[in-house]
Amino acid sequence: MLALKSLQLLFVLYASAVSASRSREAVDRLRGTKHNIVEDTEPLQHAKRSASFFTPTFANPKAATFAVNSSALPLVTFPLQNSWAGRLPISATSGETRQLFFWYWPSSQPTASKTLTIWLNGGPGCSSLAGFLQENGPVSFQPGAKAPVSNPNAWTTASDVLWIEQPVGTGFTLGTPNIQNESQLATQFYGFLQQFFGVFTELTSKQLFITGESYAGFYIPYIASRIINASAAEKAALPLSLQGLLINDGVYSSDIVGEQAPTAGFAKSFQSTLGLSTSTVNSLASKSSSCGYDAMISQITYPPKGKINLPNGNKDTISRSCDVFDTYLDDAEDANACFNIYRITDKCPTPNDPIESYFSRSDVQKLLHVSGFGTWSECSNRNVFVNGLDNSAYSETLFPNLLANLPRGMTLWHGLIDSILFNIGDRLTIQNLTWGGLQGFQTAPSTPLIVGGTQAGIFHTERNLTYIEVNNAGHMIPEDQSAVALHVFQAILGQTTL
Ligand SMILES: *[C@@H]1O[C@H](CO)[C@@H](O)[C@H](O)[C@H]1NC(C)=O
Numbered sequence: 126m127l128a129l130k131s132l133q134l135l136f137v138l139y140a141s142a143v144s145a146s147r148s149r150e151a152v153d154r155l156r157g158t159k160h161n162i163v164e165d166t167e168p169l170q171h172a173k174r175s176a177s178f179f180t181p182t183f184a185n186p187k188a189a190t191f192a193v194n195s196s197a198l199p200l201v202t203f204p205l206q207n208s209w210a211g212r213l214p215i216s217a218t219s220g221e222t223r224q225l226f227f228w229y230w231p232s233s234q235p236t237a238s239k240t241l242t243i244w245l246n247g248g249p250g251c252s253s254l255a256g257f258l259q260e261n262g263p264v265s266f267q268p269g270a271k272a273p274v275s276n277p278n279a280w281t282t283a284s285d286v287l288w289i290e291q292p293v294g295t296g297f298t299l300g301t302p303n304i305q306n307e308s309q310l311a312t313q314f315y316g317f318l319q320q321f322f323g324v325f326t327e328l329t330s331k332q333l334f335i336t337g338e339s340y341a342g343f344y345i346p347y348i349a350s351r352i353i354n355a356s357a358a359e360k361a362a363l364p365l366s367l368q369g370l371l372i373n374d375g376v377y378s379s380d381i382v383g384e385q386a387p388t389a390g391f392a393k394s395f396q397s398t399l400g401l402s403t404s405t406v407n408s409l410a411s412k413s414s415s416c417g418y419d420a421m422i423s424q425i426t427y428p429p430k431g432k433i434n435l436p437n438g439n440k441d442t443i444s445r446s447c448d449v450f451d452t453y454l455d456d457a458e459d460a461n462a463c464f465n466i467y468r469i470t471d472k473c474p475t476p477n478d479p480i481e482s483y484f485s486r487s488d489v490q491k492l493l494h495v496s497g498f499g500t501w502s503e504c505s506n507r508n509v510f511v512n513g514l515d516n517s518a519y520s521e522t523l524f525p526n527l528l529a530n531l532p533r534g535m536t537l538w539h540g541l542i543d544s545i546l547f548n549i550g551d552r553l554t555i556q557n558l559t560w561g562g563l564q565g566f567q568t569a570p571s572t573p574l575i576v577g578g579t580q581a582g583i584f585h586t587e588r589n590l591t592y593i594e595v596n597n598a599g600h601m602i603p604e605d606q607s608a609v610a611l612h613v614f615q616a617i618l619g620q621t622t623l
């Protein structure tokens with residue numbers, strides 16, 4: 126049940142962070158952004174004409190009904206390859222009312238790419254279009270910006286990318302949410318994939334990677350297991366070539382692991398960035414010690430000495446007085462009125478976020494084949510799991526089987542200034558996990574991650590599991606460190622090495 130707590134927290138905090146800027150943003154958007162753009166377009170028209178992109182063709186005539194003239198996206202003044210978007214049902218059942226939304230972009234290279242990458246944001250109930258517009262898509266429209274710009278580090282520069290809004294209840298999806306756990310989520314997702322590849326059949330043979338963030342740390346291992354564990358008949362009908370998984374700042378385990386246990390140490394390390402007083406930091410530290418969290422952290426050794434128990438005889442519940450994480454949030458918000466749990470270096474003022482007004486525009490919705498949807502929300506206002514309960518075993522329990530079966534393994538990565546989930550939680554999860562016949566990493570992560578001649582973090586690989594820590598990145602690594610993120614992505618695809 127503790128998964129529920131972090132589940133709600135990830136969602137609620139995200140939603141409130143988003144809504145804080147909503148009213149101001151509506152005004153700003155109406156004020157003349159278009160005029161600025163008209164002046165800008167002239168020189169860029171040439172680039173538009175000269176850019177050459179590989180354009181895939183699809184034999185199924187239904188594909189044409191999803192075609193998007195990407196260059197017609199409002200406020201966009203730079204060349205873009207064509208894309209395909211719209212909704213497809215989660216099953217072949219006639220009259221299926223539940224439909225997911227997708228936006229498929231071929232690679233921007235002049236030749237066809239060999240890979241297809243799925244990207245999923247978390248929540249649960251937060252849209253993967255946030256990843257598209259503000260993390261790894263070809264169009265970048267950041268908070269505070271008046272118009273989108275081209276993203277030189279788009280993941281489409283390296284692979285075809287498919288952004289999918291799921292589960293039902295998220296973004297432009299249709300139908301009533303009816304799932305209670307991740308197995309059901311994975312079944313609906315697999316049903317959607319059957320429909321998707323039925324239309325875009327030519328994409329089936331590409332090497333498939335599944336990537337995502339945050340609560341997608343729950344989704345992705347279940348979805349990958351569903352693909353790997355598909356029946357022989359399902360595999361014959363849909364021969365997917367799933368290669369590897371890449372998850373940043375993910376939820377895999379108890380929130381005692383991802384949030385509570387690492388909190389006090391994080392507050393101490395980042396005391397000055399957070400603006401916390403020494404007495405606040407000391408008070409968090411003394412709670413952390415008496416609640417048994419420090420004892421857990423001290424067992425992160427390489428190799429580990431044995432299984433690492435949760436406090437109170439391995440109980441996965443905590444008393445209110447041991448909710449160090451919520452105490453820390455109160456302290457951080459007292460110290461910084463614009464505290465951003467996803468990236469602790471943020472200070473006031475919080476810039477307006479254009480994403481909800483952009484995807485709520487009728488012209489955008491028309492282009493994406495979801496005409497007349499009305500107001501689009503970055504994170505769903507309703508429960509995407511029945512009663513908001515995700516009754517699933519922690520996704521870490523699926524890792525051993527996935528690591529034994531994925532040709533390019535799994536990569537977990539974490540931004541070091543994320544404070545809704547801490548990197549030390551990933552280290553705890555890994556050191557407590559047994560896979561490939563051993564527990565945890567045998568050697569501490571320390572290899573420098575060098576990107577463009579600069580150290581961007583560290584990484585380590587053992588037995589098909591890679592773990593990366595990225596400097597100066599919050600929860601949304603591809604937004605904060607887009608060049609580093611593209612490098613990591615290309616390494617996962619096998620186009621370069623870490
Ligand atoms: C696509 O949109 C651009 C920009 O609005 C326009 O110039 C072009 O004619 C459109 N292409 C097609 C095939 O409709």
Ligand SMILES: *[C@@H]1O[C@H](CO)[C@@H](O)[C@H](O)[C@H]1NC(C)=O
Pocket residue numbers: 305306308309516517
């Ligand atoms: C998921 O929920 C369904 C419906 O309640 C149930 O039949 C199934 O056993 C559950 N799966 C898991 C893995 O808990």
Ligand SMILES: *[C@@H]1O[C@H](CO)[C@@H](O)[C@H](O)[C@H]1NC(C)=O
Pocket residue numbers: 347350351354523526
């Ligand atoms: C997939 O199959 C493996 C091997 O039979 C099994 O261990 C694992 O639990 C299955 N995973 C799921 C999510 O059903």
Ligand SMILES: *[C@@H]1O[C@H](CO)[C@@H](O)[C@H](O)[C@H]1NC(C)=O
Pocket residue numbers: 378379382421432433434435439553557
């Ligand atoms: C470590 O794994 C064991 C199961 O192997 C589990 O009982 C325990 O709660 C886990 N500890 C943490 C910190 O997640």
Ligand SMILES: *[C@@H]1O[C@H](CO)[C@@H](O)[C@H](O)[C@H]1NC(C)=O
Pocket residue numbers: 528529530531532533560561562588589
């Ligand atoms: C790593 O992955 C390969 C390919 O999937 C597999 O053959 C091998 O057994 C895996 N190694 C471990 C330790 O699981």
